[in-house]
Amino acid sequence: MPHTEQINQHSSIRDIIRNRRSIRKFKVEPVASDIMLEMLDSAVYAPNHRLTEPWRFIYVSSETGKKNLANQYISFFKRTKPDLTEEKVQNVKNTLSGVPGFLLVVCKVDENERAKDDDFAAVSCLIQNLQLLAWEKGIGMVWKSGPILYDKEMHKAFGLKDDERFAAIIQTGYPDEMPKVKDRTPVRERFTEL
Template sequence: MNLIDQNIMERRSIKKFKVDAVSTEEIIELLNVAKWAPNHKVNEPWRFQLYTGAGKEKFVQAFLEAMKTADGETPAKALNKADYFRSIPLHLVVIMPEDPRQRRWDEDYGAISSMLQNFQLAAWERGIGMIWRSNDWIYNPVFREAIGVQPGEKIVATMMIGYPAHIPAKQERTDIREKLTIISE
């Protein structure tokens, strides 16, 4: 098995992180590698917001505002999640334009998904783990406005990034032969 194959098969989504800081410059380097993902017309349909250090609190507060109930209360579950978010070294919000043309939208989303997989694999090779989150609250207008996502933009992911404190066991995948139809004539 070559190194690329091994890296693809060993990468895991990380939920528990060490408190050790991850260098902003290293994230920029990784994104500069990841940007080589295929994308139609090389339009690079992505932009990013990286929350680190004290800046993470803006992300956390946006989340908490979005979680408030109609009576203005913040559920205990949201408060616990906010503490968890504070413990994660970095949060990367990945944003794309919402093109009204379905084909362009599909191509842009495919390009960003490819770029994010490149990002995860390159980071994994350096010992950095992450999880790609696309929870309901990223669609909440309160959260979107609080972090400066404009109308006509889509949050594709919130990538939670750090050095793994725990690497989950591999979950088996279905043999591709069970999902493959071969048409030879």
């Protein structure tokens, strides 16, 4: 598997969890869709109350698909940021063009508030599973969120139903640059025993 030596120096789940990083600089080569499907086939074994399986996925890695996604981003920013300059538009285009693939994670939105929370928690667990499976294969990801996930025009452009929304837009590819490790707060400082 390409680029694995760069990431996977250990094989225990503990090491993969602790060593995984959000990747923002990628090599040009996209992750093949069969590899993405293979990882998703395992990632769906996330905890999921009532086994609702509230997810589906749209993989964007073709030049046409990526251009469409970039246009949707720019359209969104123009609608929501009236002071958007041409320079900022170009920055958005440049940033997105440096990403080999995007996995759009779609989440079903239940009318029941508790079920909606349970479903989003399950989708979040799935995304973490996917990131760990990817890291094990030498694939990097960064989980992107923000107001665009709720944008109805964006939903329409990608065929979302009325009871769906984006849970994440995951940028993915083979890492070209490794971020430095950031220290975490020792868990003892956030741990109470009763």
